[in-house]
Amino acid sequence: MARNTGGHSKKIAEASMAEAHFGFAEEEVKETLKRPVKLYKDDWKIIEEDNFKELVDTLTKENNEESNLNHNFEHRLGQASSSSVNFANKKAKILHSSPPAQGKGKSPEFTQAAARGTRSNFVKDKDMEDRAHEGVSNSSRFDIASSVDAEVKVSLICNSSGNSYFRQRSLDAVLKAVEDECRRTYGIHNPDFSLVKLMEKVCQFFLEMENGSSSETGSKICDKSKQSEGKDAVRDDTLEPNKVLQHPQSLEPQMMEAVLQKNYPIYLKDISRGEDNIPIPLVNESSTLELPDFIYIKNNMVYQDGHVDFSLARISEDNCCAQCLGDCLSPDLPCACAAETGGEFVYTQKGLLKEEFLDEAISVSLDPQRKHFYYCEICPLQNEPQQRHGKIKLCKGHLTRKFIKECWSKCGCSKKCGNRIVQRGIQVALQVYAAPEGKGWGVRSVNALKKGTFICEYVGEIVTNQELYERNNERAAKKERHTYPVLLDADWGSERILEDEEALCLDATEFGNIGRFINHRCYDSNLIEIPVEVETPDHHYYRLAFFTTRDTEPMEELTWDYGIQFDDKYHPIKAFKCKCGSMGCRDKKRQH
């Protein structure tokens, strides 16, 4: 056996350098080297074989396996990214290149192993596993722990036993291979995607959740790019509104795990971030849709110029039931609040919309007569002059609709009064999901529903038509696919000519509720939108509520008829190729 002629200490230094690459400290290497040096009688060729494989194995086995590899991973993580992460006000950071655990056993400051699972929690795809990890055994493990100083330690423990071909690769190469694989498999296009950032996120959420920020932390996600534009930016983490992200790498761990598991289950537990009465999960069974980018709000909010008067003084004696007690639906004689609907309340004792009222609303919507329309001489929607050669060209018309009127703050009845349905908010279990036929996201109800059930409101920013016109132009330039505005023109005919700030719409593009996800269906949709007067008798502003037009099945998609004529350039919702599938589809181009 040829003896290595190099100096003993030089060889030890070389071995230390080689092992430092894997995260082992010099002292540790020196100590471990003593035995093979003695065993092989200073024959360094054997020790150096396979890039010190035996030494790595011995080091790994001799030290507490978990502790050493935890350190190992941190060290490599540090090589791939030298940045440390500051978690909001927690003075916490991810450890990079920290000194190795002294002695054997678990590092004392990391005793709180709080999450543990098999590596298959992350990757189930066997092919991907084989390609990305080239033979890494299937009994690998993923550990995460935190210290009292709010430091988080993540370790990947890969058991290579049983695979004689296993060779330790450089971490950078492994990370790159996995990132490339993830990009391909999960369609990640963002160039910033990195596994190191993902691990940093895991640590961040681990800490935040341990610190009791609750499950809401996960959905407290914000689109930093938009915030940096300054518009409506809220910097304080605790106040940050729900902002659902576009890019999977920015997702909460629960979602990322779903992405990695490749079966795309629930992405978000509650897109309303607790704003609405019951959680509204977002479920993606198709995997191709981008996550929606908007802020969830429960109630309409004035953007800027819209004139909405909510003053108590505007609600007259005849417009409320100050003398009522309890439930207005109980007494034999309906109170003042029923006057708006012909002296009868529109709700049944079971909280459904009365069939008579509903059927009339449906019939007006399906087969509107000329008498149901109001035609403006100066239409707030039209930016072209309507007067030519002394002749006035009337606008295309606005469908006049019947209103629901609910009891409100000036009424003496209880908050549980049967004439307060819409204002109590969502009561049925809904989901946002990947709608069929490539319509984008849609809404479905988990359970069967009775005809006349209140589903939700259409909530958005209250904007003037002028504001909407400018927004629409900007969006058209950006070629945005989906649009989310709704006109509040159900009673334009009853008021004098509207001032610009009174011709209002709801724009749910950037701020909205689940209503923004409901897709259109021509003619036979299972929802109808009904104007609701709640806090103001001025009908140029009202709430818009969806009710079922018939009984529905569990998991049936909920749709409403946007009232769109597909050749109408003034309709606030930009015309799209209708994929509603209805026999009565009005999109002629689509049908042929």
Ligand SMILES: C[S@@+](CC[C@H](N)C(=O)[O-])C[C@H]1O[C@@H](n2cnc3c(N)ncnc32)[C@H](O)[C@@H]1O
């Ligand atoms: C109010 S949004 C509905 C939610 C939308 N699908 C999404 O993914 O956010 C309206 C947009 O959805 C799409 N959409 C709605 N109904 C549709 C239909 N019947 N056929 C095709 N696209 C539809 C159109 O792009 C439309 O501009």
